Amino acid sequence: MAEPLDAVADWPVDTAAAAIVGPAGIVATHGPLDHAFPLASVTKPLAALAVLVAVEEEAVSLDDPADEELLPGATLRHLLAHASGMAPEKPMRSFPPAVRRVYSNAGIERAAWLVEQAAGMPFADYLREAVLDPLSLDGTSLPGSPARDGVSTVTDLARVAQELLSSTGLLSAPTLADLRTVQFPGLRGVLPGFGGRDPNDWGLGFEVRGTKSPHWTGSTNSPETYGHFGQSGTLIWIDPVARLGLVALTDRDFGDWAKQAWPALADAVLA
Template identity: 40%
Template sequence: MDPVESTTFTATDGFPHTALVGVTDPERTLAVQGDPEAVLPLASVTKPLTAWGALVAVERGLVDLDEPAGPAGATVLNLLDHTSGLPMEGEEPQKAPGERRIYSNAGFDALAAHIADAVGMDFADWMLREVTLPLGMERTDVTGRPSAGATASIEDLLIFGREVLRPTLIPAALRDLALTVSHPGLRGIVPGYGSYADNQWGLGFELKGVKSPHWLSDSFPPETAGHFGALGSFLFVDRSRDIAAAFLSGVPFGEEHKRIWPALTDEIAERYGR
C-alpha cells in the first residue's frame, strides 16, 4: 500500500485554530494534515452518520422511508431531508410536512428515536453494531445527540467517506437515493450562509446545487454531497472526482472557516481529484 502523504494545505495558512484535514479516494487515504487520530467534535457532521444508520435499518426492512415518523403527517423521509416542518430545536412544527426545507436538529433526534423503536435497541447501540464497528471507525463515539453529538477522528471520517463512495453496508442504489435531491425546489436556510430558493438536500446530506456563497467552492458540481458543523467541521463526497475529504477544528464555526473553506476545498480538488 502506498504511504499516506503528510501535507500542508496552503489555504489553511493563517487559520488561527487547529486545522485537521484529510482526503481519500475509494481505496485509501491520500493525504492528511495534522494528527489523523486526534478526536474532535463533529457537531452536525453527525447527521450523515445518523442517516447511514437509518438507511441500514431501511435496507434490513425494519423501517420504510414512507412510514409515519415525527410530527403528524411526516415520514422517515421528511425527517431525513429536513422537510418534516420541525424547527431547529423544539417539538412544535413550523410548517406542514413537505412545504419548506427547515434545517432541524430536532428532526434528526426524532429520526433516531424512531429507528431505535423499530430496531428494538438504543440508537447509539445500533450505530455501534451496524455502522461504526463494521466500518472500523474505532475512534468514533456516537453516544451523544444523533443530530450533532458525535466525536471522531479525521481517519474515521475518511473511512466513512470511502463507505459513501463505495457502500458496503447498504446497496449502491440506496446510497444514490441518499445523494439525490429530495423534495426539489424548496426554499430553506443553510445556517451561517443564508436563505436559498432551491435549498437542495438529500437524505442526511446537503447537496451543493447552485448555492452561493457556500462552504464548498463554486467549482464543485451541484451533486457534490456533504455537511458542515457548528464546531468547524466538514465532510464532502465528490463522486465526479471520486474523492472525499474532511476537516476538523473543534472551535465554533465562524468567519475564519468561511474564509478558508472554499479555497481549501478547491485546493483539495485540484491536488487529488481524478
C-alpha cells in the same frame, strides 16, 4: 496531492486535522488524524447512515409516518431531508411536510427515535452495530444527540468518505444513490451560517450543494457534491464527479474564518 492541505497549517485554530480521500482511501493528510473532535452537525450524516441501514434491514421504512399526531403526512424520508415541517430545535410543527426546508435537529432526533423503537435498543448502540463496527470506526462515539453530539477522528471520517466513494456494501447501490439525490426538489430554506437559499437542496441526511452560492464547499465543486459541516468547525464532503472527498476537523467554532478557508481549501484540492 499533499500541497493543498498545507494551507490548513495557516488556519486560525489551535488544532486541525484533514484528509483528502479517493476511492482507494486516503490520498493526503495534515495534522493529528486520530485526535477526537466534537462533530456538531457532522454527526447527522453518521446518524443517517445508521437509519438507512435500518431501512435496508426492514426495521423501518422511509415511508413510515414521522409522527401522525404532530406532523400529519410527514414520513421518515421527510425527517432525513429536513422537509417534515418539524421546528429546528423542538418537537413542534412549523410547516406542513414538503413545503419548506426547515433544518431541524429535532427532526433528526425523531428519525433516530423511530429506529430506536423498531430495533429495541438505544440509537447509539444501533449506530455502533450498523455503522461504526462494520467500518472499523474505533475513534467514533455518540454520547448524546444523534443530531449534534458525535465525536470522531479524521481517520474514521476518511473511512466513511471512502465508503461513499467506493462502497464495500454497507448500503446498497440504490440506497447510496437515494442518499445523495435531492429529496423534494425546489424547497427553499435557510442554510445554517449562510442564510436563505432557494432552492436549499438536501439528500437523506446529507446536504447537496446544487446551485448554492456562496457555500462552504469550493466554487469548483460539482453541483452533485454532498456532505455536511458542523458548527464546531468540522466538515466532510464527497464530490462524485471528481471522485474525491475531503474531511477537515478543527477545535474552533464555525465562523467567518471558515467561510473563507473552507472553500479555498476545496478549490485547491480539486485543482
